[in-house]
Amino acid sequence: xxxALTSLVGCRHPIVQTGMGYVAGARLAAATSAAxxxxxxxxxxxxxxxxxxxxxxxxxxxxxxxxxxxxxxADDAAxxxxxxxxxxxxxxxxxxxxxxxLIARLKDAGVVTIPSVGARRHAEKVAAWGADAVIVQGGEGxxxxxxxxxxxxxxxxxxxxxxxxxxxxxxxxxxxxxxxxAYGACGIAMGTRFLLTADSPVPxxxxxxxxxxxxxxxxxxxxxxxxxxxxxxFVASLERSRLVRAVVNGARFKRLSGxxxxxxLREGRRMRRGRELTxxxxxxxxxxxxxxxxxxxxxxxxxxxxxxxxxxxxxxDLPSCRELIERVMAEAEATLSRLPAHxxxxxxxxxxxxxxxxxxxxx
Numbered sequence: 277x278x279x280a281l282t283s284l285v286g287c288r289h290p291i292v293q294t295g296m297g298y299v300a301g302a303r304l305a306a307a308t309s310a311a312x313x314x315x316x317x318x319x320x321x322x323x324x325x326x327x328x329x330x331x332x333x334x335x336x337x338x339x340x341x342x343x344x345x346x347x348x349x350a351d352d353a354a355x356x357x358x359x360x361x362x363x364x365x366x367x368x369x370x371x372x373x374x375x376x377x378l379i380a381r382l383k384d385a386g387v388v389t390i391p392s393v394g395a396r397r398h399a400e401k402v403a404a405w406g407a408d409a410v411i412v413q414g415g416e417g418x419x420x421x422x423x424x425x426x427x428x429x430x431x432x433x434x435x436x437x438x439x440x441x442x443x444x445x446x447x448x449x450x451x452x453x454x455x456x457x458a459y460g461a462c463g464i465a466m467g468t469r470f471l472l473t474a475d476s477p478v479p480x481x482x483x484x485x486x487x488x489x490x491x492x493x494x495x496x497x498x499x500x501x502x503x504x505x506x507x508x509x510f511v512a513s514l515e516r517s518r519l520v521r522a523v524v525n526g527a528r529f530k531r532l533s534g535x536x537x538x539x540x541l542r543e544g545r546r547m548r549r550g551r552e553l554t555x556x557x558x559x560x561x562x563x564x565x566x567x568x569x570x571x572x573x574x575x576x577x578x579x580x581x582x583x584x585x586x587x588x589x590x591x592x593d594l595p596s597c598r599e600l601i602e603r604v605m606a607e608a609e610a611t612l613s614r615l616p617a618h619x620x621x622x623x624x625x626x627x628x629x630x631x632x633x634x635x636x637x638x639x
Contacts, residue, residue: 277605280440281314281463284409285367285388286341288312289605290453290463292411292442293470293597295345295369296419296583297321297565298572299478300470302333304597307475309340311598316343316369321565324356331363343367343390348374354381361385369411371420373398376405383408390442394422399433399441409440411465417445418468418585421494421504427459434460448587450607454615468585474596479575482582489588498567498581506582 279290293300293308295318305315317334319327327344334342346356348370357378360368368374368382370391382389383406391402392411399410412433414426422429426445434441443456444465456464471478472486486506493507497514505511571580595603 277608279457279462281409281442284440284462285314285343287314289601290442290457291601291604292316292444292463292465294411294444294465294467295319295343295371296467296471298568299476300345301477302330302337303477304470304473304475305330305342306334306337307473307597308470308601309334309342310338311596311601312340313597313601314341314343314367315597316345316367318345319356320345320347320350320371321568324352324359327356328359328363331359331365335363341366343369343388345369345371346374348372348378348391353378357381357387360387373402374407379406392444393433394424394429396429396432396436399437403437403439407439409442409462410437411442411444412461413465414443414445415494415504416586418492418504418588419583421445421502423502430456430459430461445585446587448591450604450609451611453604453608454611467583468588469591469600470597471584472588472591472594473600474594476594478572481575482571482577482580483594485577486582486584486588487592487594489584492584492586492588503581504584504586506584506588508577508582510578511581 277290281290282288287309289312291313293304293313293315295316297318297320300316300318302317305317308315315334317327317330319330322330331344342365344360344365346353346368349372350356357368365387367388367390373391373393374389379389388408390409390411391407392413393399393402394413399412402410410433412430413421414429415421415423416426426443430441430443440462441460442463442465443459443461446452447456447464447466448469453464470476472483476483489506491507492504493511494502494504495511496502497511498505567581568583570576571582
């Protein structure tokens with residue numbers, strides 16, 4: 277299935293594995309890319325040397341294209357971009373809109389730039405700045421998310437920009453891929469579905485907890501901004517003890533990261549300015565790396581926060597990345613074969629969305 281995504285980045289299938297912190301390391305990214313999708317290393321929870329090592333491990337395991345997800349607002353974002361350029365990484369993705377100069381540096385070096393957005397105006401901004409494509413995540417997605425459903429947000433963005441659009445939030449099978457293509461997207465991005473694979477490094481007990489989950493919740497009590505996570509007693513307890521817990525976890529993160537209190541305060545000031553957070557919310561944000569690590573690395577489902585999309589309630593197995601991607605593509609082809617053929621009359625002119633569909637699928 278040829279789409280604008282496969283042409284842009286060189287992957288065989290229009291499927292992206294998102295860059296999840298503590299989950300999307302070299303193992304998962306390499307397995308996804310080797311299976312024909314676009315694997316992405318989640319580097320936000322890595323130091324620069326750790327990110328560099330992960331990039332090299334992926335290159336040792338596959339010669340297929342892959343990407344690295346970066347924090348655009350990180351103090352060392354420019355240095356990380358130079359590593360990507362030096363190591364020949366094909367794609368740089370961003371959870372927040374990168375600055376214009378970062379996009380320009382990546383484009384000059386031939387690195388494909390794909391920011392993630394949750395609003396039409398953000399897509400228009402990064403497209404005007406030169407982004408090569410954009411991932412549009414609707415409210416169904418896990419982690420930081422907005423209030424607009426994918427089915428409403430996706431067509432808005434497709435109509436607003438002239439760059440390839442990748443759909444995220446609520447996707448887990450081939451029917452979803454076909455639906456995204458029908459909306460005018462060029463592929464889908466999945467996080468929770470790839471987290472729940474045999475190639476994911478998440479501890480088995482945490483995967484079993486996800487498979488048994490029946491509900492997610494959007495809360496601000498993790499880091500001060502809307503965050504979709506599994507609904508657990510621990511998440512409910514955050515609201516009752518947010519300030520004390522944030523201070524304690526901030527101290528723990530200081531030990532794990534090696535950062536000084538001065539560096540952490542400087543980061544806090546930057547977060548307040550960039551995201552308009554209160555100091556209480558900045559303290560809460562110190563929770564995020566520690567609470568994610570507790571679950572995704574240490575296996576503590578009782579003390580950790582587990583980001584999750586709403587699709588978790590319909591996932592019941594742990595395939596390998598290759599099995600998953602092959603299944604999605606087979607389901608997509610079967611779905612397309614069941615759709616009735618439609619030949620426009622000579623007096624019919626395809627609307628803009630139809631033209632984009634034809635360009636996206638290569639059909």
